[in-house]
Amino acid sequence: MTSTDIDKQADEEINFAWEGDSRWEAAKYITLRHMAGRLPHLMRRSLSIAWRVDRPSVVGLLACQIVSGIAAALGLFATTSTIAALISSGNISDRLWEAWPSVAVLAAAAGIRATLFITVTWLSSRIAPRVQQEFELMLLEAATGSELAAYDSPGFRDRWDNAERGAIVSKDIIEEGQDFLAAFVSLMAGAVVLGVLHPLLIPFLLLASLPQGIAQVHSARVSYLASVKMVGHSRMIGVLRWHLADRHSADQIRAGTMAPFLLDKYRRLTHRVTDVHRQSVAEGARMAFLGALGGGLASAVVWGLLIALLATGHLTVAAAGTAVLALRTVTGSVQGVVRNAAMIFRTGMYMDDWSKFLEETGGHRLAVGDVIPGGPEEVRAENLVYRYEGSEKNALDGIDFTVRTGEIVALVGENGSGKSTLSRLLTRLHLPTSGTVTWDGHPTTSLDPHAAWKHVSLVPQDFSCWPMTARDNITLGQPHSDDEKDIWEAASAAGADEVVRELRSGLSTLLAREWLNGAELSGGQWQRVALARAFYRPAALLVLDEPTSALDPRAEHRIFANLRRAARDRAVVLVTHRLANVAVADRVVVLDHGRVVQEGTFEMLSKAPGLFRELLELQNDRTVPAQRRAAKGPGL
Known part of the structure; x- marks a missing residue:
């Protein structure tokens, strides 16, 4: 495969359009008229958020701009009086004496505007970080308010990346907005002066600003389209950069001699992004030249x-002398208005992505039912079907399943059989494609999800290792009435008490080596902490997905010895490949390609012909093929 073929394949992997996305086509038809129509909305939206986070500073900014405009107009009008006094006939001393009030006004106006500029810079610096923080918090709230299925949806990550870009540049619109207002106020002051001197100057002045306005809008459109086109590449560059420098990948990169391959891939992607950027810059420069001409x-x-x-x-x-100064002021102001308006418009396009994500949550807004459930005593699936977005086949197909309080039900099967998917449907993390999952008779589609999740305790296969203290990693911000006692009881049930006691500061130890005085845990130690947080949570539905995959035999035995006690007041779903461990379960459900193919007790299934017995025998068979053939005899 040639380098071109590899690049083309990478384009197919990274560059894709998602159904219903209209930004690309819409951006192509952005015009000066469209910008003028959108500008008030963008300014109003930014000011509304700034007003929410810091009202006094917003009031101060607007007052400064108004006073600055008045000072600019007075200064220009004073220029006429000054020039008239200086060029009139008569004694020079008399003329100077006649001109000094106008000169005083000019000096005062210059001083006031300089002071106001410093004040505006200070106030803008106060507001901008608060605005960005608010935008980011709103975006994160929207992300956590989406259905879990969103992360399996093609294009969701691209929508998120563009929305995140909008949150990051949100602070820019404060500075751009102030520059625009300053230029606009200066323009109005100069226009008023020119209008008083001679009204015919105004329409010609507007005509002079039109070419640059068109050029600036075209440049903004080109820049935005380049960013949209490269969003997938930019994300891949970030992922590669993280892996190349992260300690968790360092051993594999070295042992696998992957560095040259990864660096070459990184280099090719960055070259592609740079080429697109250069093309957009060149096009912008060409239009800027034509606009300036x-x-x-x-x-x-x-x-x-x-x-x-x-x-x-x-x-x-x-009056002509004043007009010359006013024209210079107004010409610069027109350029400032057009330039900053185009910058606001470009920033606004990214903020539109942010706003649209908030409105639609990437097309996966959390479905909120009106039923506030208690802890379920029975969770039932009937004729359950689930298909991931973009997939051509069902992950689950016609599943019937029940788990009740006090019962442990094990889900077993080969990789891809649907075990983890089913567990997420039972916990209302996913909603059925068809069929139903009910909690005490209430379909999960009718439940308030946040209220439902209060009754769920989940340990997924890929559990999170939070860069927080050991206490926070177990409680996750949800203390009990007798917090310390409950933490140690949960830690003891999971075997994490031994881990915590060996830490320098016990429960107060930061579990992150990357920070000063932070501690690093092994995979098995982290798994004990993850199990402790599940036992700590007073939930009626406990789901353990491969909960002992990283544990040694002693620690594993301790977990399953305590699991029966934990199931006394909970419904427990156990997902595991270690079939010997499912002997603790009351029932075993065997899945194969999204369907239930067997169900019964461990003893029953281990003796009956079927998939469970086959997998159990394979798991217990540790002889090499040659030994197996020899045991069976010649010819076999």
């Missing part, structure tokens, strides 16, 4: 008009 020609027309008005006596020399 058009703006320059239009400005020449405006200056020609000014000279014509002066030559025909429609403007005095003093």
Whole structure:
């Protein structure tokens, strides 16, 4: 396979469009008129969030901009009086004395505007971090408010990445908004002065700003489209960078001599992103040049008009001098308004991604029922079907299953048989594609999910190792009335008490070697902590998915010896490949390709022909093939 073929394959893996996504097509038709229509909405939305996090600073910013505009206008009007006094006939001392009030106004206006600029910078720096924090918190709340199925959906991660980009750049819109307001206020002040001097200057001035406005909007569109196109590549670059530098991958990278391969992949991806970025920059520069050329020609027309008005006596020399200063001010302000409006518009496109994610949660908003359940005494699945989004076949197909309080039911089967999927449906983490899962007769689709999860205790295969203290890793922020006693009881049941007692500061030890004084646990020690958090949680439904995969025989025996006691007031679902361990279960349910193929006690299934007995025999068979053939005799 050639390098081109590899790149093409990578494009197919990373670049994809998801059904219903309209950003790409919509962005192609962004125009100056569209920007002008969207700008008030973007400013209003940003100000509303800024108002929520820091009202005094917002009031201060708006007041500063208004006062700055008034000072700019007074300064320009004072310029006319100053010039008129200086060029009039008469004694120079008299003329200077006549001009000093105007000069004082000019100096005061300059001083006020300089002070206000410092104040605006200070207030903007106060608000921007708070605004970004609010955007990020709202985004995280939306993410935790999505169905678990969202993470299995193609395109969800891309929607999240674009929304996260919107949250990150949200602070920029505060500074961009202030720059826009400053330029706009300066523009209004200059326009008022020009309008007083001669109204004909205003429409020509607006005409001069049009070419640059079109160029700036085009550049914003090109930049945004480049970002959308490369979002998958950028995420892959981040993942590769994390793996290349992370300690958990370090041994595999070295032992597998993977560094050259990974670095080459990283290099090719970054080159592709850089090429797209360069293309967008080149296109933006081309449009900026054309906009500047058009703006320059239009400005020449405006200056020609000014000279014509002066030559025909429609403007005095003093007024013309003021007009020259006003034109310079207004020209710079027009450029500032257009430039900052385009920047706000570009930032706003990312913020639209953020806003849309909040509204739709990536298309997977959490379905909230109106039933507030208690701890279920019976969890039942009937004719249950589940299919992952984008898959062509069912992960579960026609499942009937029941688990009751005081009962341990084991789910066994080969990889991909649907055991973990079924456990997530029972806990309401997934909702059925068809069929039902009920808690004491209430379908999980009718339950309030947050209320339901209060009665669930789950230890998944890939449990989280939180960079927190041992206490927080067990309680996860949910203390009991007798917190310390309950923590140690749960830790003892999981065998984690031995782990905690060996730590330097006991329950107060930070379990993260990456931080100063943090401790590092082995995989088996972490699994004991994960089990302790499950036993600590007073939940009616306990689901253990491969709970002892990393434990030694002594620790494993301790867990299963305590499991029967834990099941006295809970319904327990045990998912495991270690078939000897399911002897603790009251019933064993065998899954194969998403269907229940056997059900019964351990003793019954271990003697009856079927998949369970076959897997049990294979698990207990530790002879090598040659020895097996020899035991069976020649020819066999």
